[in-house]
Amino acid sequence: MIKAILYVIVRLLFRLKVVGEFQREDDHTIIIANHQSFLDGLILGLVLPIEPVFVVNTEIAKRPLVRMFLSLGEYLVVDPANPMAIKQIIRLVESGRPVVIFPEGRITTTGSLMKIYEGSAFVTVKTEATIHPVIIEGATFSTLSRMGSDHPTRWFPQITITYCTPTRLSISEGGSAHQRRAKAGEAMRTLLQKSLFESRRPNDIYGAFVDAIAMYGASRKIIEDTKQIEYTYRQLLTMTLGLGRILIPHTQRGEAVGVLMPTAVPALALILGLSAFGRTPAMLNFTAGSDGLQSACEGAMIQTIITSKAFVEQGKLETKLGALKNVQLLYLEDLKGEMGAMDKLWLMGYARFFPNVVRVKSDPTSACVILFTSGSEGKPKGVVLSHEAILANIAQIRAIVDFSTEDKVLNALPIFHSFGFTVGTLLPILGGIRLFLYPSPLHYRVIPEIAYDRSCTILFGTSTFLNHYAAYAHPYDFYRLRYVVAGAEKLSASVQELWFEKFGIRIFEGYGATEMAPVIAVNTPMAYRSGSVGQILPGIEAKLIAVPGINDGGILHVKGANVMSGYLRAERPGFLEKPNSDAGEGWYDTGDIVTIDDEGFVRITGRVKRFAKIAGEMISLESVEKLALSASPSHFHATSSQNDESRGEALVLFTTDRGLKRDILQQAARAGGYPEIAVPKKIVYVDAIPILGTGKTDYVTLKSMAAEA
DSSP states (O other), X not given: OHHHHHXXXXXXXXXXXXXXXXXXXXXXXXXXXXXXXXXXXXXXXXXXXXXXXXXXXXHHHTSHHHHHHHTTXXXXXXXXXXXXXXXXXXXXHHTTOOEEEOTTSSOOSSSSXXXXXXXXXXXXXXXXXXXXXXXXXXXXXXXXXXXXXXXXXXXXXXXXXXXXXXBOOOOOSOSOHHHHHHXXXXXXXXXXXXXXXXXXXXXXXXXXXXXXXXXXXTTOEEEEOTTOOOEEHHHHHHHHHHHHHHTGGGSOTTOEEEEOOOXXXXXXXXXXXXXXXTOEEEEXXXXXXXXXXXXXXXXXXXXXXXXXXXXXXXXXXXXXHXXXXXXXEEEHHHHHXXXXXXXXXXXXXXXXXXXXXXXXXXXXXXXXXXXXXXXXXXXXXXXXXXXXXXXXXXXXXXXXXXXXXXXXXXXXXXXXXXXXXXXXXXXXXXXXXXXXXXXXXXXXXXXXXXXXXXXXXXXXXXXXXXXXXXXXXXXXXXXXXXXXXXXXXXXXXXXXHHHHHHHOOOEEEEEEOGGGSSEEEEOBTTBOOTTSOXXXXXXXXXXXXXXXXEEEEEEEEEEETTSOSEEEOTTSTTOOBOOEETTEETOEEEEEEEEEOTTOBEEEEEEGGGEEEETTEEEXXXXXXXXXXXXXXXXXXXXXXXXXXXXXXXXXXXXXXXXXXXXXXHHHHHHHTOOGGXXXXXXXXXXXXXXXXXXXXXXXXXXXXXXXX
């Protein structure tokens, strides 16, 4: 009776929502859950349709409030550090009693998943029990959580319980007892991360933005840029709806609207505003040439481009934009004057209070954004990403990385690039993480100073950009950084060493593609292997397709909720070319040769397009670059190839080191175990390796330079 009354009270106070259905199919049952607050045990005890035994940490069980809740059911108090505790739990499971375990062993202090105790995982393997993952959401906002002072709390936050897919843990045989326990712990961590991703709910990006406002508070200061104004969620929402409304007369619902803006607050507001009213922002690369921009506009059928006069003048883009055909340019400075008194009344008196009512609700599978590939190896293509793809990728990242409301992100990556768009901009805004946007990654002296002045804790960059930041930064500039994540290009070993020696910071390398929204894999503190790009994110399937002539690894094909809807090409304007590969429909062919080890860590050998066939042998151009780097670590190198009548192709090395000769490369090749055929016969000295605006090496330009060499 007491339990029934308590259930009604809790359900009303916390607007408790239960998603899914719990079905016990096995006598040996273990329920695992993430641990967000002191309420977790009480709520699970009330909603579970069975009478389980709760396994409770001795330290937590000492608290009077916890003891009061525990008195409503059965529990077993254990010390996670005591090996005998595992045997107690095993006996309990084998007796047929369902058991609830919090594998983290403690309440989270970050809002994300914390360390998983191997003992709890070993129990599930030893008993061959069916595991029922349960994900608790919203309890971190309770006053009974253990979050930091910067995390918003309230007495009765909405709490959601999600029952995820039941499963069993299986680990490979062999190895010592310690190794088997470690494998079990890794399997349990992976399962919980997968369950966190599985518990996400469909939405569109504007809806997710409104949810974030409700969750973290409209008055929370969330974003700033070089104007040094910290905008609250409410102010960002006002800018978003204002821009969206004044663009309604100039655009049509469902239309792809070009966005040519720097990485700044108005650009984000414009993206969200277009999305709120059913338009699709197409992020144009302002570093591309007129031909590239024209091609992008034709492929995506862009008729209108939104930009800023101040930005066009500062970027000296007048000539480039003037060359565009069949495109209308709208400037934000002119649009501001179109907002009349009624628009302002609507915005301040209605829209801000009912942000979900005034907008156009988008199907999660519909186009959210059009991004364009970097063009590092060919003509840029329009990549259509759905709301589901963007939000799925954000959920995948948040399932494995402990970003929190205590963090502050510094993003200088261009917002037209997938890394800068999804990870650098949307992820922080939708996760309650404060964000500083900087318009150019090329200001190598300024960015370290901003990181220091604004006490930033997270920095995203490419290997090239991070190398320059380290060169100009004071050793104390990055004292607050706890995450430096590199992507978009291969992370150089010399850059890793420089950051560790100068700042004591380990760079976490990730890997992705615009077509995957973009992250596919990333190293984290809980799963890190040097030389790898981390493990595949939860919710992504992977296959390796063999390549003739390459014995180690294969072409990586991936599939998941974050895969693109398709390509838009200038040759067939408006036609959506859906992803397909040798692995089947819906799979994306990354074009990268990779290996995946027994622990799931991905190592990239190179791109299929970046292999040269010399005298019948496949040579990775990346391996040639590594060879040059080993011989000359303080300079920059890039490799291309040219046609050779006698051998098929010939290697051409471009280097900034004028002292690098072929005999030095041969010595380095012998020392590093490289074959003689991997030593380029042609070496071209350049002042700088050509790079794109995204920080990637411009291999198209290098290919033409190689042809002329």
